[in-house]
Amino acid sequence: MQKNNMEEQILLVAKELFMQNGYEGVSTTQVAKAVGCNQALVHYYYRTKQNLFKIICQQEIQKMLKILADIPQEDISFENFIEKIIEAQIGFLKNNPDAPFFIIGELRHNSEVLKMMKELFSEFGKEIVGKIRMFVEMKQSKGELNDVSVEDLLIDIASLDVMSFVGQVLFTQILEMDSQTQEAFLERRKTHIKKLILSSIKS
């Protein structure tokens, strides 16, 4: 096929495959075939499968954490802020529907992924959580918010967002939903989650 930038092509295609099938589920031969190049080329550019996987993981996990960091916090009500978090997360998941399956699936036995999560959280996550914590405490001191912990709040939001996508896959199969119904399902969930979270933190 000889695309003009094989190095990047390989990364792109490998990302898709790894996200869909996990580390064990993809071979370098498969990657090469999907790219349309020789299998040795994958190793020429990335030396080992492990290394290729690591690079992709880092990129994707970083993207995921970044969406939280990119939410503006200035001049905004707390309700609005929470809504923005939920929207950003659902938006990301719509663009990356494989992400929850990938992370959760690999988390189990691929200690590489777990280590990476830890490192990247130290780098990006702590600051984000810190910011949100300050916001929450400020609102709590004003009595506009009950005494929910930031950890619980963030776990609640992430749980409901992520599992909407897992649920969607299940229901799509079980209830034979078409793509229009799937879209409607996710929109309904988004509205529902906002309402649920907001009602849970009102003081």
Added chain:
Amino acid sequence: MQKNNMEEQILLVAKELFMQNGYEGVSTTQVAKAVGCNQALVHYYYRTKQNLFKIICQQEIQKMLKILADIPQEDISFENFIEKIIEAQIGFLKNNPDAPFFIIGELRHNSEVLKMMKELFSEFGKEIVGKIRMFVEMKQSKGELNDVSVEDLLIDIASLDVMSFVGQVLFTQILEMDSQTQEAFLERRKTHIKKLILSSIKS
């Protein structure tokens, strides 16, 4: 090693391995080694790896659905009923902490698991959901409950329960929790989830 019932031993050991490492992550050679028998014996009893996996999946998914069916509904308040659902689910997950990772991990690329979920849901799930729906509608007609949908309610509960365990794995690594802190984390989540869900359905 010659345990007195190799057929069952193989199933037991294979279950552990598959749950931890997924279909692709386990070889029949590995199973045999862990059992302490010859690799051919695994195939003698279960013919193919696929078939062994299928049997294990069916058993485990069935167990998972059954915990919902086993919750008594008679002579019980709705609040109590919801609490029982959450307790049953968290209880199951404590005994099977690999289950969420397994299901979600395999759901992605192992269409076998998805098909099975569908079949087993048709067999067990529909009845359970139907029962809960009747309960909800009865309470709603009495005005003791807001107009939450049964689907949303069940997804909410399952999301929060399941992701508590995923979160636990993440936090254990990231925040270096010891096993006592992990246990406390789960107990705190259980209480929190009960409160959250109950507050969300009050009319």
Added chain:
DNA sequence: AACCTATTTAATAACTCTATTAAATAACTC
């Protein structure tokens, strides 16, 4: 003991996988 059946093993065919090597081709530099 001889027979039969169930269980278990060793050996192996036929693949597939990762990683490396040497050789071929393309692309740039002087």
Added chain:
DNA sequence: GAGTTATTTAATAGAGTTATTAAATAGGTT
């Protein structure tokens, strides 16, 4: 255009995979 470096390929070593086969062993019955 010759020389040098970068890219790409074919070939293959070496290990591991699933599944099958025939042979060995164990257990029970008559």
